[in-house]
Amino acid sequence: xxxxxxxxxxxxxxxxxxxxxxxxxxxxxxxxxxxxxxxxxxxxxxxxxxxxxxxxxxxxxxxxxxxxxxxxxxxxxxxxxxxxxxxxxxxxxxxxxxxxxxxxxxxxxxxxxxxxxxxxxxxxxxxxxxxxxxxxxxxxxxxxxxxxxxxxxxxxxxxxxxxxxxxxxxxxxxxxxxxxxxxxxxxxxxxxxxxxxxxxxxxxxxxxxxxxxxxxxxxxxxxxxxxxxxxxxxxxxxxxxxxxxxxxxxxxxxxxxxxxxxxxxxxxxxxxxxxxxxxxxxxxxxxxxxxxxxxxxxxxxxxxxx
Amino acid sequence: xxxxxxxxxxxxxxxxxxxxxxxxxxxxxxxxxxxxxxxxxxxxxxxxxxxxxxxxxxxxxxxxxxxxxxxxxxxxxxxxxxxxxxxxxxxxxxxxxxxxxxxxxxxxxxxxxxxxxxxxxxxxxxxxxxxxxxxxxxxxxxxxxxxxxxxxxxxxxxxxxxxxxxxxxxxxxxxxxxxxxxxxxxxxxxxxxxxxxxxxxxxxxxxxxxxxxxxxxxxxxxxxxxxxxxxxxxxxxxxxxxxxxxxxxxxxxxxxxxxxxxxxxxxxxxxxxxxxxxxxxxxxxxxxxxxxxx
Numbered sequence: 001x002x003x004x005x006x007x008x009x010x011x012x013x014x015x016x017x018x019x020x021x022x023x024x025x026x027x028x029x030x031x032x033x034x035x036x037x038x039x040x041x042x043x044x045x046x047x048x049x050x051x052x053x054x055x056x057x058x059x060x061x062x063x064x065x066x067x068x069x070x071x072x073x074x075x076x077x078x079x080x081x082x083x084x085x086x087x088x089x090x091x092x093x094x095x096x097x098x099x100x101x102x103x104x105x106x107x108x109x110x111x112x113x114x115x116x117x118x119x120x121x122x123x124x125x126x127x128x129x130x131x132x133x134x135x136x137x138x139x140x141x142x143x144x145x146x147x148x149x150x151x152x153x154x155x156x157x158x159x160x161x162x163x164x165x166x167x168x169x170x171x172x173x174x175x176x177x178x179x180x181x182x183x184x185x186x187x188x189x190x191x192x193x194x195x196x197x198x199x200x201x202x203x204x205x206x207x208x209x210x211x212x213x214x215x216x217x218x219x220x221x222x223x224x225x226x227x228x229x230x231x232x233x234x235x236x237x238x239x240x241x242x243x244x245x246x247x248x249x250x251x252x253x254x255x256x257x258x259x260x261x262x263x264x265x266x267x268x269x270x271x272x273x274x275x276x277x278x279x280x281x282x283x284x285x286x287x288x289x290x291x292x293x294x295x296x297x298x299x300x301x302x303x304x305x306x
Numbered sequence: 307x308x309x310x311x312x313x314x315x316x317x318x319x320x321x322x323x324x325x326x327x328x329x330x331x332x333x334x335x336x337x338x339x340x341x342x343x344x345x346x347x348x349x350x351x352x353x354x355x356x357x358x359x360x361x362x363x364x365x366x367x368x369x370x371x372x373x374x375x376x377x378x379x380x381x382x383x384x385x386x387x388x389x390x391x392x393x394x395x396x397x398x399x400x401x402x403x404x405x406x407x408x409x410x411x412x413x414x415x416x417x418x419x420x421x422x423x424x425x426x427x428x429x430x431x432x433x434x435x436x437x438x439x440x441x442x443x444x445x446x447x448x449x450x451x452x453x454x455x456x457x458x459x460x461x462x463x464x465x466x467x468x469x470x471x472x473x474x475x476x477x478x479x480x481x482x483x484x485x486x487x488x489x490x491x492x493x494x495x496x497x498x499x500x501x502x503x504x505x506x507x508x509x510x511x512x513x514x515x516x517x518x519x520x521x522x523x524x525x526x527x528x529x530x531x532x533x534x535x536x537x538x539x540x541x542x543x544x545x546x547x548x549x550x551x552x553x554x555x556x557x558x559x560x561x562x563x564x565x566x567x568x569x570x571x572x573x574x575x576x577x578x579x580x581x582x583x584x585x586x587x588x589x590x591x592x593x594x595x596x597x598x599x600x
Contacts, residue, residue, distance in 0.1 A: 014479045021481030022396055028388025029397075029406060032451055036409045039416065039424045039448075046427065105323030113320050122324060125331045131579045132334070133509025135552045136572045140337060142556055143565065169330060176327075200313035223415075230417025232512040233553050257419050257512075262557075264423065264516055269431065281423050288420070292412050 040285065047282025049275040050079065061279065067243040067259075069273035079276040081256075083245045085283065088255040090246055091160050091235065092228040095167035099175055099224060104210075104217065106172075107179035112191070112205055122176075129173040138237035141166035146238055153250040158240030161249040166238055167228045175224040182216020183209060218298045226291035230284065232257035256280045335576070342573025345566050351574070354524060355551065360563035364571050366522040369538055370439070370545035374518060375508050377443035377541070378450060383500065385447070386454035393455070394462040395470075395484050414452035419512040421449045426516035437544040442518025449513045450503055457499030461492040493597060498590035505582035509575055511549035519544030520554050548575055 011019070050056050056076045064080020071078045106126075109118040145165050150157030186209050194204040210217070240252025241262055260280055267274040349363060356362030389410075397403045425445030435441045465488050473483030489496075522545065525538045532539040546554065552571045555564040 014482065018479035018481040021485070022392070025388040025392035025396065028385045029392045031385060032389050032413065032455065033406055033409050035448055035451070036413050038428065039413075039420070042424055042427045043420065102323055102327060105320050106327050109320055109324040113317060118324065121328065125328055127583065128335070128580070129331055131505055131509075131583055133511070133549050133575050133579065135509070135511045135549045136338065136575055139552055139556060139568050139572050140334060143341075143569075144337065169334070172327065172330075200309050202313040202316040203309060205316075226415055230415075230419065232417065232419035233515075237553065237556055257417065260419055260423065261512065261515060264426065265520075278423075281420060284417055284420055288416055289412065292408075292415055296408075 043278065043281050043285050046275070046278035047285075048279075050272070050279040054272045054275055056276075065245050069267075069276040072272075077272040077276065079272075079279070081276075081280060081283070083243050084254050084256045084259050084280060087160065087239070087246050087253045088229060088257070088287075090253075091163045091167060091239070091255055092225050094160070094164040094249075095171055095228045096175075096221060096225045098164065098168045099172045100221060102168075103172055103175035103179055103220070103224070106176045107183055108205060108209075110180050111183040112201065112209060126173040126177055129169065130177075134170065134231060134234040135237075137166050137170055138234035141234060141238040149250055155250055156240065156252060157250075158238060158252045159248070159250045160239065160246050160253050162238040163235045163255070164249075166234050167231060170231060170234060171224040171228050174227050175220045178220030178223055179213075179217050182213040182220060185216060186212045215298050215301060219295050222291055222294050222298065226288060229287055229291070230257065232261050236261050256284050260284070338569070338572050338576055341569040342571075342576075345570030346573060350570055355522065355567070356561070358560060358562075360561075360566075362561070362563075362567060364548060364551060364567070364574065366525055367546055367548045367551045367571070368574065369525070370518070370522060371508060371547040371549070373538070374439055374442050374446065374514075374545060374547055375504055377439065378446040378507055379500065379504060381443060382447040382450045382454055386451055386458055387496075389451075389455045390458035390462060391484055391489075394459050395480065395488070410452045410455060413448070414456065417512075418449055418510060421445060422513035422516050424448065425513065430517060435542070437517065437519030437521075439518060439541045439543060439545045442514050442545060442547075443541075445513045445517040446507050446510060449510060450507055453506070454499065454503050457503065458492075458496050461495035461499060462488060464495065465491050490597065494590045494594035497593055498586045501582050501586035501589065505579040505586075508582065509549050509579055511547070511553050514547055514550050515553070518547060518550070520546050520550055522546040522551070 050061065051058060054077055056079055060076070061079055061081055062085070063082055064078070065082050066078045066080045067083055068078040106122055110122050111118075141162060145162045146157040148157075149155075149159065149162050153161075190208050190212060191204055194208045195201075199207070235255055236258035239254060239258050241254050241258055242252035243254050243259060244252070246253040260277055263277045264274075267277060351363065351368060352365040353363030354366050355364060393403070393406070397406070422445055425441060425448065429435045429441040429444050430437060433441075435444075469487050469491060470483055473487045474480070478486070523543060524536065526534075526536040527538055529537045530539055531537050532541065534540060535543065548571050552568045552575070555561045556568055561567060
């Protein structure tokens with residue numbers, strides 16, 4: 001009797017396994033969440049040191065144009081991050097703006113104009129472009145784009161414009177493949193209805209397909225911008241790395257990521273120079289969050305309409 | 307009549323745009339292959355690099371890249387597998403699940419340089435692992451986890467619910483259903499996802515500069531004791547990978563034949579990534595045919 005009682009009351013091997021498996025997989029998921037929280041915690045903690053221990057005011061940090069962390073002026077190091085912030089935004093906006101028409105055009109080829117051959121040729125092209133590592137883009141930029149800029153505009157060839165061209169090729173596949181997803185999610189019946197009303201293919205594309213895919217295309221663009229903003233090495237190799245306000249598109253400039261990649265190794269942990277770099281990393285983190293938020297907002301707006 | 311002309315014109319523009327995109331890729335690949343392939347030779351692929359004189363190879367960097375890739379995959383695959391099993395099989399829809407999903411999304415969209423800096427703070431400085439293969443592999447794991455988790459989750463999601471109900475109807479527990487029925491059925495797409503992420507990890511450099519370091523000390527390829535300092539397997543040695551090597555020799559500019567070496571390295575990187583992409587597709591298809599009745 002006791003044996004039966006025991007076997008009923010104690011969990012079976014299989015249910016123990018079930019519980020253990022569930023906990024194990026939860027642990028894995030939990031560890032990813034802990035990593036995310038740790039990233040935010042560590043970088044925020046380090047990034048705020050500029051303002052708490054080095055007594056730099058936030059407005060001076062965001063609007064100052066002199067970046068010279070080893071020099072102190074009136075009790076606080078000279079850390080005006082505006083040149084890098086401006087460089088990052090300029091390069092991101094230019095590269096994305098350049099990529100948008102190409103991305104939408106390529107996506108339309110794949111969905112509406114020549115779906116069969118378009119997809120057969122362009123799909124592998126996009127996959128190859130995504131697969132190329134960013135340092136290779138940087139290397140090609142350094143050996144092709146920079147000399148070309150030098151020949152056309154004079155100067156060193158390094159600068160925002162070179163970075164724009166390199167980033168343009170890098171964000172193009174991202175934006176294109178997401179735009180393709182947005183365009184294919186427009187129901188076929190919309191297209192048939194428009195064509196049946198006598199509209200040409202272009203009228204259908206322009207007035208029906210693109211309009212109803214707008215939220216998806218916007219998401220694609222923001223994704224591309226997020227990629228461009230966070231790209232480090234390819235940009236660093238061609239932008240020239242001068243922490244000056246970008247007064248010209250073909251003069252050496254710098255971005256948040258380029259200063260970070262070159263600077264972290266040359267400064268000592270805990271010094272004002274180092275703290276200032278972590279503050280730049282914090283800006284990068286906040287911008288990444290902002291892009292994410294924008295994507296969520298666009299997605300919510302888009303889904304409400306339907 | 308006018309609308310038709312505009313239609314023709316617009317179509318022409320679309321063709322031009324697509325043509326330019328294809329042209330960009332052809333020029334890009336053509337440039338890398340034409341510049342890089344002539345540099346490739348057995349001695350280039352196997353000999354160590356020379357910092358100050360011409361004629362160095364990329365042997366150590368190539369080995370480091372592969373070793374780091376394998377370590378990263380060994381760490382990240384079980385975690386991603388567990389996380390995606392929980393997300394797809396156990397998690398109930400609701401606030402918490404949504405938050406977790408958003409967190410994974412945020413992690414996947416973080417710039418890789420931020421991941422590298424975090425790895426530097428936590429693994430190199432806090433855990434005192436210094437610039438080492440372990441630090442690099444952990445940083446790459448952080449970089450790889452969200453993508454791998456998502457691709458495995460997609461693979462699990464694609465398995466029809468009939469299989470789950472079938473398992474439960476036979477009286478086996480959910481965990482056993484997942485590990486014995488669902489996972490084997492999802493293996494082809496999991497393998498494809500794994501190889502595709504391997505391609506990304508192989509070419510990643512920004513996350514490694516401050517974790518795996520930028521130096522490649524000489525290795526003794528006859529010594530396979532992982533605790534010796536010159537052993538290739540020692541996980542505590544600094545390890546410059548191929549991608550970091552390209553970046554470093556180009557931004558330092560000491561090496562006299564930096565252009566040639568980076569062209570060769572770029573070609574190797576591209577060829578390996580291409581091989582990964584092709585084999586992901588091929589292996590996925592082959593496994594699918596072998597493991598399923600179709």
